[in-house]
Amino acid sequence: MCISGMKRIYLDNAATTQAAPEVIEAIQTCFRDIYGNPSSLHSFGLEARGIIESARRKMAAFINASPDELIFTGSGTESDNTVIKGIALSLQDKGDHIITTAIEHHAVLEPIHFLEKQEFKITYLPNDETGLVDPEELKKAITGKTILVSVMHANNEVGTIEPIRELGAVCREAGVYFHTDAVQTFGHIPIDVREMNIDLLSASAHKLYGPKGVGLLYARKGVKITPLLQGGDQEKRRRASTENTPGIVGFAKAVEVAVSEMEKEAVRQARLRDKLIAALLEAVPESKLNGHKELRLPNNVNISFAYVEGEAMLLNLDMEGIAVSTGSACTSTSLEPSHVLTACGVPVELSHGSLRLSLGRTTTEEEIDQVISVLPPIVENLRAMSPLYRKQGVK
Numbered sequence: 001m002c003i004s005g006m007k008r009i010y011l012d013n014a015a016t017t018q019a020a021p022e023v024i025e026a027i028q029t030c031f032r033d034i035y036g037n038p039s040s041l042h043s044f045g046l047e048a049r050g051i052i053e054s055a056r057r058k059m060a061a062f063i064n065a066s067p068d069e070l071i072f073t074g075s076g077t078e079s080d081n082t083v084i085k086g087i088a089l090s091l092q093d094k095g096d097h098i099i100t101t102a103i104e105h106h107a108v109l110e111p112i113h114f115l116e117k118q119e120f121k122i123t124y125l126p127n128d129e130t131g132l133v134d135p136e137e138l139k140k141a142i143t144g145k146t147i148l149v150s151v152m153h154a155n156n157e158v159g160t161i162e163p164i165r166e167l168g169a170v171c172r173e174a175g176v177y178f179h180t181d182a183v184q185t186f187g188h189i190p191i192d193v194r195e196m197n198i199d200l201l202s203a204s205a206h207k208l209y210g211p212k213g214v215g216l217l218y219a220r221k222g223v224k225i226t227p228l229l230q231g232g233d234q235e236k237r238r239r240a241s242t243e244n245t246p247g248i249v250g251f252a253k254a255v256e257v258a259v260s261e262m263e264k265e266a267v268r269q270a271r272l273r274d275k276l277i278a279a280l281l282e283a284v285p286e287s288k289l290n291g292h293k294e295l296r297l298p299n300n301v302n303i304s305f306a307y308v309e310g311e312a313m314l315l316n317l318d319m320e321g322i323a324v325s326t327g328s329a330c331t332s333t334s335l336e337p338s339h340v341l342t343a344c345g346v347p348v349e350l351s352h353g354s355l356r357l358s359l360g361r362t363t364t365e366e367e368i369d370q371v372i373s374v375l376p377p378i379v380e381n382l383r384a385m386s387p388l389y390r391k392q393g394v395k
Contacts, residue, residue, distance in 0.1 A: 006321040009367045013299060014156055014184060014358035015325055019250070020209040026253040027211060030246040038243050039234060048245050055252030062255050063201070063218065064192045071217040071238050072248050076183040076204030077107040079217040080150075082228040082239070083179045083200045084111040087148045088120060089226035091177075095145035097121045099138065102343040103131055104152055107202075108181055109339075112150075121145070129345050130292040131160035135170050142174045152181040153191070157340040157356060158291030159300025161189070168197025177223060183207055184297060186216075187258035189266060199223055205247065209361065210254030214247030261361070269359045270298035272368050276357065277301055283376040290341060290354060299359040304341070304350045307389035308382040313355055316378045322371060325356045349388070 010018070019027075030051070036044025038052055053067070060067040073079045088098065100112055102124045116122050123141045127133050133151055142149070149171050154161045164180055171178035179200035182191060186201075187208030193201060201218040205211050219225055219238070231240030273296075281287050286306040305313065310326035317324055326338075337351040346354075357371070383389040 008321040008323065009363075009370060010323050011357040011359060011363065011367075011371070012323045012325045013360035013363075014207075014356060016206045016212065017209045017360055018362070019206075019211060020254060020257050020361075022257055023210055023250045023253045027246045027250040030249045034245060034249075038245060039232065048243075052243055052245060052248055055248050058252050059216065059255050062191075062259065063186075064194050065218050066221060068236070069218055069221055071219060071235050072243055072251075073215040073217050073239055074213060074241070074244070075215040076181070076202050076207070077215075078228065079202035079204075079215045080105070080107040080181055081111045082217055082225065083202065083219075084108060084115065084148070084150065086225040086228060087177055087179075087200075088115050088118075090224045091147040095143075095147040097123065097143055097145040097147065099123045099125060099141050099146060099149045101125045101127060101133055101151055103127055103155055103157075103340045104150065105156055105181055105183070107183075108150055108152070125151070127343060130295075131155050131158050131162075131340065131344050132292060132295065133162055133167065135163060135166040138167055138170050139174075142170070142176060146174070146176050148177050148179060150179040150181070152183075153185040154182075154189075154297050155291065155340060156184045157338060158302045158344065159184075159297035160292040161185070161295045161297065164198065165196045168199075171199070172197045187255060187262065188297065188299070189262070193218055193220070200225075205251035205254055208254050208258055211247050211250040214244050214251050216251070265361060266298040269363065272359055272363060272365060273298060273301055275365075276359075276368050276371065277303070279372040280375060283372070284379050287379075288346075288350065290344065290346065299363075301357040301359075302354060303357075304346060304354040305379050306350055306353060307386045308353045308379055310352060310354050312382050313353075313375070313378055316382070317371075317375065320374050320378075322374065325358070326354060 034048050036048045038048040056067045056070050060070050112122055125133050125137050151162055151167050153164055168178045177199045180198055181202045183204045186203035199220045203216040205214045227238050229240045234240055280303055288304045290302040314326055337348045341351040
């Protein structure tokens with residue numbers, strides 16, 4: 001807990017973002033004025049249906065999709081589960097082989113593990129030390145039984161951006177559905193589902209300054225997918241449940257803001273990111289950048305510091321009013337080393353000393369300077385108490 005009255009610095013935008021003021025205003029207006037059930041045939045319901053379809057058109061244009069190819073869900077996790085399980089169910093007569101990577105978010109890996117228990121065959125593509133997947137490895141892995149390939153657009157922990165266009169092209173040529181978890185990239189870097197050969201895509205509003213509890217699934221026209229939820233006829237029978245009208249409105253407003261700010265924000269955040277990386281690597285001996293140096297999300301910094309625990313650094317930073325992460329928020333209570341860093345070949349002891357700092361729209365140069373001034377002394381103090389550090393002969 002930080003000292004009362006201290007200015008707080010939020011550098012955990014990969015976990016979630018603060019809702020934009022425009023988003024909050026749009027949601028509040030919707031809660032107050034648009035409360036009909038979108039499936040009702042009276043004027044209240046038709047009004048709600050109208051603004052949902054308007055949001056659908058706006059968000060489809062954002063990724064060069066058709067509006068009828070977008071399905072609103074409750075989260076990115078639900079979208080991922082719908083793809084993994086839904087494709088498996090709909091195509092199980094054609095094949096039982098799914099290809100993914102070991103560095104996916106748990107929202108992909110856990111349904112994959114579920115299918116493994118149902119005797120589906122899973123191939124985990126290798127990645128290099130930066131987290132990059134080679135399209136040639138994918139080409140070699142596809143068999144006549146392959147029904148789905150799922151590779152994330154950018155890694156949520158180390159920020160590496162995958163060669164989605166090339167991976168999608170391999171799948172398109174082989175006649176295999178290609179899915180990408182774009183939760184970390186949607187609204188932050190450009191996405192064109194046509195040009196990038198994407199058949200299925202998952203996104204979540206709260207990662208781009210929208211509300212929590214609403215997600216998106218893009219399913220290319222013609223893709224057959226069994227719904228995860230059964231019940232009503234909502235979303236053209238593709239996702240039963242009364243639509244979250246205020247959440248969808250907030251999601252669409254977040255996209256609208258992203259359209260106007262995405263390009264300049266990417267440049268600004270990348271400059272601050274590079275400044276922070278360079279300063280920390282210079283100031284702290286035996287530190288290592290994780291992820292790709294160039295093919296990287298503009299807001300992602302992930303560094304491992306030898307001889308210290310990530311949780312200790314996190315808590316010390318929090319006492320200084322600085323919020324960061326040791327990895328994915330979904331596994332923050334686990335004592336296991338990051339599965340992403342392990343797959344990238346980072347030793348367990350170094351993996352435990354990693355921090356993820358993820359910048360956002362409100363991040364300022366002064367805040368980055370504050371982190372640069374505060375974090376190195378924290379590492380130095382923690383190392384002074386570490387028996388491992390003393391064992392190396394460093395005092």
